[in-house]
Amino acid sequence: MQRHNMPLPQKQVQIRLPDAAQILQEALSFFLQKDGLNLQWLPEYDQIAQWLSANDGRGLFLFGNCGRGKSLLCRYVLPAILLGYCRRVVSVFDTAEMNRQIDHVLSRHIISLDDVGTEDISNVYGNKRLAFAEVMDAVEKNNKLIIISSNLSVNDIRQRYGERVLDRIKATTKRVLFEGESLRK
Numbered sequence: 001m002q003r004h005n006m007p008l009p010q011k012q013v014q015i016r017l018p019d020a021a022q023i024l025q026e027a028l029s030f031f032l033q034k035d036g037l038n039l040q041w042l043p044e045y046d047q048i049a050q051w052l053s054a055n056d057g058r059g060l061f062l063f064g065n066c067g068r069g070k071s072l073l074c075r076y077v078l079p080a081i082l083l084g085y086c087r088r089v090v091s092v093f094d095t096a097e098m099n100r101q102i103d104h105v106l107s108r109h110i111i112s113l114d115d116v117g118t119e120d121i122s123n124v125y126g127n128k129r130l131a132f133a134e135v136m137d138a139v140e141k142n143n144k145l146i147i148i149s150s151n152l153s154v155n156d157i158r159q160r161y162g163e164r165v166l167d168r169i170k171a172t173t174k175r176v177l178f179e180g181e182s183l184r185k
Contacts, residue, residue, distance in 0.1 A: 012057025013110060013145035017085055020052035021045075027077045028069075040183065042068065047176045052081065059139065059146035061173040063153070067182025070149035074114045078147055082110070090147065095119035095132070102131045106138050110145045117152040117160060133161055136168040146173060 001008055017023055029039045044062075051060055060078070062070040079090035091108035098105050099119050105111060116132055139146045148169075150157070158166045169175070 009141075010109065010143045012143045013055075013088065014057055015052055015055040015082070015086055015088075017052045017081070021049040023081055023085060024049045024052060024077070027081050028072070031072055031076050031080075042178075042180070044068070044176050044178050047174070048073065048078075051174050051176075055145075055174070057143070057145075059144075059148070059173040061169055061175045062147075062149045062178060063157075063175065064151070064178035065180060065182065066151050067184040068178040068180060069183065070151075070178055071114050074112050074147055074149040079112060098131050098135065102129055102134060105131070105135060108144070109142075110147075111135065111139075112147040114149050116148050116150040117156065130161075133165050136161075136165050136172070139172050140168045148173065 024045060025039065025041065028045070032039050048060065048062075051058075062073060064070070075092055079092055082088040082090050088110055090110045090112050091105070092112040092114070093101070093105055094114045095116055095118050098113055105113075113132070113135065119131065135146070138144055152160065154166065157169065
């Protein structure tokens with residue numbers, strides 16, 4: 001296939017951190033202290049540490065209640081860990097950036113999307129595109145690694161994006177549900 005210039009699938013991104021829980025705790029503490037906050041370890045963090053220990057080539061889908069640290073993890077903590085310990089660069093976007101720069105997002109191999117479900121339909125120079133659906137399609141077809149945060153429930157995702165996108169999320173990510181009250185004060 002390569003000799004005929006046919007595309008070959010990229011290798012899945014494998015993450016294996018032996019001391020993942022400790023690394024996650026230190027990174028969370030570092031970023032929280034910048035805002036004068038102390039770490040309160042949540043049960044959800046155990047699942048994220050497990051993912052960091054062995055992701056099996058899958059991404060991470062953080063969803064659920066607001067104010068539980070999903071954006072902090074998605075935007076800063078996990079990209080810092082992957083860069084510092086795995087030498088992997090994570091391209092971080094919020095959904096407005098995803099809509100404005102969809103082709104750039106699609107060109108990245110490790111993508112972090114914050115606050116999925118808040119975006120409108122992408123409309124660049126009159127071309128309307130369903131950016132998140134395109135990203136999830138590329139994740140599945142090209143073995144991209146995706147980290148996603150969203151306040152949407154599974155049913156909300158199904159209603160907003162359809163069964164196909166939800167199925168791709170299930171196939172390509174470990175899903176972590178964030179429950180409980182907001183930690184914002």
